[in-house]
Amino acid sequence: MKRAPAGRRWRKVGTWATLPDGGHRICAACRTPVRSYRYRFHPAASDLYERCIGLSWCSPCRVYTGAMVHVPRDKTLDDALADLGQDQRERLERSEVRLIAYLDGRIDHPDRIHEQ
Numbered sequence: 001m002k003r004a005p006a007g008r009r010w011r012k013v014g015t016w017a018t019l020p021d022g023g024h025r026i027c028a029a030c031r032t033p034v035r036s037y038r039y040r041f042h043p044a045a046s047d048l049y050e051r052c053i054g055l056s057w058c059s060p061c062r063v064y065t066g067a068m069v070h071v072p073r074d075k076t077l078d079d080a081l082a083d084l085g086q087d088q089r090e091r092l093e094r095s096e097v098r099l100i101a102y103l104d105g106r107i108d109h110p111d112r113i114h115e116q
């Protein structure tokens with residue numbers, strides 16, 4: 001299994017080939033579990049509050065998708081940016097690529113243990 005070199009650019013795609021693997025999906029090209037993150041984009045007072053952004057990506061392949069997803073108002077979403085300052089947070093939220101790069105770096109990759 002080849003790893004993408006660090007710093008390779010993320011590429012947005014409409015969709016990419018994934019396979020079911022238990023309750024999850026894995027990338028068809030490299031068999032890495034697909035990672036995803038959903039976040040709210042509209043304020044709670046808005047009628048559009050339930051329309052969220054859903055990102056999915058494959059870390060080694062550096063591909064991602066971004067789509068509008070519906071999340072019920074009463075569902076609490078994990079906020080991966082909770083411990084960031086306001087400036088840093090806004091900077092990430094302005095760019096899907098920056099956000100993905102940040103999230104990808106933050107989430108532990110259990111399969112990397114073998115490379116150290």
Ligand SMILES: [Zn+2]
Pocket residue numbers: 027028029030031032058059060061062
């Ligand atoms: Zn992949």
